[in-house]
Amino acid sequence: MPRKLSLDWPVLRQLTSGDVFARDKNTESEKYRTMQPRTAEADRVVQSVCPYCAVGCGQLVYVKDEKVIQIEGDPDSPVSRGRLCPKGSASEQLVNSETRVTDILYRAPRSTEWVKLDHESAMDMIADRWIEARRNGWEDVDKHGRTVNRTFGIAGLGGATLDNEENYLIKKLFTASGAIQLENQARI
Incomplete structure (x- = not known):
């Protein structure tokens, strides 16, 4: 039994629309079209410096309801130009960790x-x-x-x-x- 050729097949859309190199909207999925970045819901963005080493990479800290929701590299930073190492990229976990000590302790x-x-x-x-x-x-x-x-x-x-x-x-x-x-x- 022959299979029915779908008109929504990406390769067919690519060829019929003249987008031979698949760089147009023909290759976008519905999921991709509706995606929003994690940072879209942030109330504000705060510039900061990564706390881990002496390099001083710039960070953008996204805050929603007074809680850090995402930390990314700051593209305006002359030091890191938007890049962060794995530790800097994971610094949101440092801030939001359930095991983080927030009290002043004395022994x-x-x-x-x-x-x-x-x-x-x-x-x-x-x-x-x-x-x-x-x-x-x-x-x-x-x-x-x-x-x-x-x-x-x-x-x-x-x-x-x-x-x-x-x-x-x-x-x-x-x-x-x-x-x-x-x-x-x-x-x-």
């Missing part, structure tokens, strides 16, 4: 238990320790009698994903505190 020395802290208590604890370390490690003069006004009680290790403005402010903070041991991930 006292020699303790086996983590304790949740509120933001203000954690900031006070950091500030108190900063001042104590600065005071305990302060040096007015060195062994040759020269004025140095420095501390060895505070050191800084910066991350390379910070932008110039953030690094500038961190450097100012540490220098104003008298710290001289400052390093950055980008140099290591």
Whole structure:
């Protein structure tokens, strides 16, 4: 029994419409015509920088109902020109992971238990320790009698994903505190 030739067959449409190289709408399926990108439903798009390494690739973060729904490479980024490595492409999973820790946790020395802290208590604890370390490690003069006004009680290790403005402010903070041991991930 001969098979009936369908007029909707893509090759037949291609030949009868003059689209020999199949670059026209003749080769589109109904599913393709109705497809929408995942980002079409986003309320807003936020520019960001990938948190994983020192390269600093640009990201576009799509947000809907205050939840990240997609992260893509930013084509306007001079660093990555819209491309992301596999880790950067998967950073949406980092943000939306059910196992992501969003509380401030503190474990006292020699303790086996983590304790949740509120933001203000954690900031006070950091500030108190900063001042104590600065005071305990302060040096007015060195062994040759020269004025140095420095501390060895505070050191800084910066991350390379910070932008110039953030690094500038961190450097100012540490220098104003008298710290001289400052390093950055980008140099290591």
